[in-house]
Amino acid sequence: MDERQLSLLAGAGSAALLIAALGFQAVGYAPCELCILQRWPHVAAIAVALLVWWTGRVRALAVLGMIAAGIAMGLAIYHTGVEWKLWAGPSHCSGTIGNLATMSPQDLMTRLQNAPVVRCDEVAWRFLGLSMAAWNAIFSAGLAIMWGMAAKRAKQA
Template sequence: MLAGAGSAALLAAALTFQSLGYAPCELCILQRWPHLAAAIIAALMAVLGWRRWLALLGLIAAATAFGFAVYHTGVEMKLWLGPQHCSGGVSGLATMSTGDLMAALEKAPVVRCDEISWSLFGISMAGWNAICSAGLTALWAACLRGRKRVAGLA
């Protein structure tokens, strides 16, 4: 339950930042999906009493969120390239007509994945998500390990 609540808290924090005017980029939105899955998994565990596979599914969701957050953090730090359509790149720029260029610019997202819009102690939102997701991954793993121990004792 605590791990699911942690994912719900990260989602709430992301939505709070969004309500404060920090529009999410494509990678920010991608990072939300695994946390949503983990929060739903925890809710199902509480409401329906499903326990057999839920810790494993929660672990997979949190580890996926961690992977997305590390990838996004690397894009922000310019360690590797992000998706071209949200990292400022426009392919075929040299061969585009003025009209095609204007059309591409109008379709381009406003929020870039490779720019940090907010940070705390030098760590971006994606970096904080990676840190929190790593903790949640460890918590889900502990839940899974504890479940195996209890099953082994029965």
């Protein structure tokens, strides 16, 4: 497989992950804020793959694809850590709403009404013990490796 095909396959992998996420959403698994944030690097990787397909240039574009997949992986690892309670997530989607002792009832009610429905620190679905965020981290790591291989092959060509 040459570097162009490898780049297109990596972009297709990002497209597959994005389609899967949208499919889960379509059947009722509402995404949290961190879930949605993880989608954007895959959109960027798909755009990079389209540029590879359109221009035939792989060298610099594959590096951009690798960066996009790496960002997706990093966000997914962060989200997985939030789910496993290894570290705190964003306060507005991890269940914390501030210091209740110092809030007025009106402030508390405003915060509760503006709080997102889907929490970032709760797993909605698991497969083989891993959440969607954990699977995204694994697959994104594989895609980053594919993009890196494409970049390396393009430099050798």
